[in-house]
Structures are given as C-alpha cells and as structure tokens.
C-alpha cells in the first residue's frame with residue numbers, strides 16, 4: 001500500500017515513521033525540508049511516544065501571574081513537564097520515510113492508495129489564535145515556567161526554560177492578532193540583558209474543524225485551547241492511525257474511538273473558553289484569581305485534564321504529596 005502523508009510535523013512524521021517501520025511505502029509531503037514551526041516545546045510528563053523524543057530540560061517549578069501580579073507558584077517533587085527538542089525529533093522521524101518537499105498536493109502526482117492530512121492548523125478551517133515565540137539567551141536564567149494571563153485580552157504570555165541560559169518566551173491573545181508586537185514589548189518590560197536567537201509566529205487552533213476524516217494531529221483540531229498543548233494529542237493520533245492502518249481497521253472509526261477521551265477534554269476547554277470570553281473584565285479577574293489559587297485545578301491544567309476523572313486524579317496526586325512547596 002502506498003501512503004501519502006501531507007504535512008511532516010508531529011503527527012505526520014510520527015505516523016510516517018511508524019508505518020515505514022511496518023513496511024509501508026510512505027511519502028511525507030511538506031513545504032520545508034526541516035521542521036521550522038515555532039513551539040513552546042513543552043509536554044506534560046505523562047506520555048511517552050513510540051519513537052522517543054529527545055528531552056532538553058525538566059520543569060518542576062511554575063509561577064502564575066495575572067495582569068503583572070504574582071498570584072500563585074508551585075514546586076513539584078518530580079518533573080511535571082519536559083522540554084523536548086521537537087525539531088530534532090521530527091527531523092529524525094521524517095528521515096525514516098521518503099520526504100517530498102512540496103507545498104501543494106496537486107503538484108504531487110503519485111497515485112497513493114491512502115492519504116493522511118496532517119497539515120497542523122494550516123487547513124485553516126477553524127478559528128485560530130496567532131502566537132509568536134522568541135528563543136533568547138538571558139543573564140538571569142530561571143528554571144520556572146511562567147504563565148501570565150491578562151484579563152482585558154483572552155490568552156497568555158509564557159516564559160519557559162529551554163536549556164541552561166536560554167528561555168522560550170511567547171504570547172498569543174485572541175483579540176490582538178499582532179502577537180509579535182505584544183511579545184516584544186513584554187520582553188522589554190521584563191528583561192534587561194538578553195539576546196534574541198530566533199523569533200517566529202504561527203497559529204494555534206482553538207475551535208472545532210470542518211472535517212476530521214483522514215486527518216490526524218492539529219489538522220483534526222487536536223489542541224487544548226486553554227493551554228495550547230498539541231504535541232501529545234497529535235502524537236497519540238499518529239499512533240492510533242498507524243495501528244489502525246496496519247490492522248486493516250476503519251481509520252476514521254479507530255481515530256474517533258481512540259481519541260474520544262482527549263476530544264472530550266478538548267471540547268470542555270472550548271466551552272470554558274467561550275464562557276470566559278463572554279464575561280466582563282471584573283468577573284474574569286475575580287474568577288481567574290480564584291482558580292489560580294486552587295492547587296488541584298492548577299495541577300489538572302498543567303496536564304490538560306480538566307474533567308471529573310482528571311480532577312479526581314489531581315486530588316489524589318496532591319494528597320500523595322507531589323507538591324513540595326507552594327507560595328500564595
């Protein structure tokens with residue numbers, strides 16, 4: 001069977017590598033030879049893909065800010081998040097299939113038996129938030145992951161450790177598409193000595209998509225809209241797709257079934273986002289302050305498991321002492 005995969009990001013390159021391993025003739029089609037899309041590069045430390053990702057850094061400390069004010073900080077006893085070398089991981093997975101550099105499928109005349117769409121947000125048949133991320137060298141490196149929410153706009157700034165001495169700073173706000181301007185002024189306000197090494201922008205999907213058939217990863221809408229986490233769900237969808245193809249199962253049924261829990265959690269976040277957007281600024285401020293001080297909800301948020309089962313899991317974890325210190 002000849003398989004074409006359009007888009008060699010997390011989902012496409014992983015599905016391609018897994019299917020190539022199983023003996024299929026796979027062609028991954030992407031406009032770029034190397035993966036260049038910007039990212040926060042963090043994943044919750046709860047899932048390990050079938051092809052391992054290189055880990056650059058471990059994150060145990062988190063700080064939550066609201067409109068410039070520090071509201072809550074927490075330290076975990078174990079790495080809650082991992083910072084991965086996403087570009088290296090994807091490029092190494094791409095090299096296990098045949099890679100065709102092309103931006104339009106119409107230009108690729110290959111006669112595939114099956115085509116998977118893994119173009120990330122780029123089908124653009126959904127609402128997106130435009131984000132910008134900056135990689136920079138700093139003198140005062142800190143290993144804390146910072147989220148800074150802003151009540152007049154929907155979204156957040158982030159500062160994540162990348163590797164010793166280097167941080168990943170970004171911004172994405174629904175009502176203000178020029179995230180580049182926002183992040184640059186945020187950097188000026190918050191850092192004195194720094195050197196920008198890379199600056200790029202990209203959209204993140206925040207709504208449902210028009211069509212999920214034969215789609216994996218963010219192309220299918222697999223991103224948690226409150227956090228922007230999309231690496232893990234995209235990788236999981238690639239694993240489900242490659243297993244279904246190898247077993248001869250119906251691909252779309254297998255994806256719907258295998259992703260039902262993740263898609264339910266994404267739907268809950270979309271509803272919460274809609275409710276939040278309709279609130280007055282004052283209500284937002286009161287609510288976010290309250291939520292940020294709730295260690296169970298913060299724990300569930302950091303792993304994108306905001307439903308009853310996920311919250312119950314967080315309650316259990318906190319009871320078992322995963323948090324070593326918290327400041328309020």
Ligand SMILES: Cc1cc2nc3c(=O)[nH]c(=O)nc-3n(C[C@H](O)[C@H](O)[C@H](O)COP(=O)(O)OP(=O)(O)OC[C@H]3O[C@@H](n4cnc5c(N)ncnc54)[C@H](O)[C@@H]3O)c2cc1C
Nearest residue numbers: 007009010011039040041042119120202217218229230231
């Ligand atoms: C700034 C930013 C920060 C983020 N931070 C995080 C984070 O810290 N943690 C996390 O889990 N998620 C994060 N995300 C989300 C995450 O990056 C994506 O959800 C994830 O990469 C989706 O994987 P994917 O394989 O579905 O798509 P992508 O990784 O987007 O890959 C899509 C691929 O399709 C290619 N493509 C585009 N157009 C075409 C075309 N016409 N034909 C063929 N190929 C095409 C692209 O070049 C790309 O290689 C972030 C996103 C952004 C934008």
